[in-house]
Amino acid sequence: MKTIDEIIKEGVDLYDATLKPAPLPTPEVAVLSQAEQDSALWSKIRGALELMLNNYRIQNDNAQGELATAELRGRIRQVKEFLALGEPPILEENPELPDLGY
Numbered sequence: 001m002k003t004i005d006e007i008i009k010e011g012v013d014l015y016d017a018t019l020k021p022a023p024l025p026t027p028e029v030a031v032l033s034q035a036e037q038d039s040a041l042w043s044k045i046r047g048a049l050e051l052m053l054n055n056y057r058i059q060n061d062n063a064q065g066e067l068a069t070a071e072l073r074g075r076i077r078q079v080k081e082f083l084a085l086g087e088p089p090i091l092e093e094n095p096e097l098p099d100l101g102y
Contacts, residue, residue, distance in 0.1 A: 030085065037086050046086060053079045 036042055053076060060072040 031088065032085050042086060046083065049079050049083050053083070 032042060056072050056076045056079065060069060060076065063069040063072055
């Protein structure tokens, strides 16, 4: 994968609408290992995220207007996504299989 500096040197317009977004991380990349979850750094980050989440929820309870509420709900979703890095991915036990007509 090229770095931003390499792309700039090639003269690619970073605002070109034809560029494809980066692929979403795979579950193996998007989840912390047990050692990472047990680290002091993750403990501090998780604590800060939990405080942010609580603060955003309180603000959401007192939000005035649709736009303010929507913004806070988006922030809450983002914080939850970061906190989910420390949780194992949820896999469906019995995913519904498509009917192939056999």
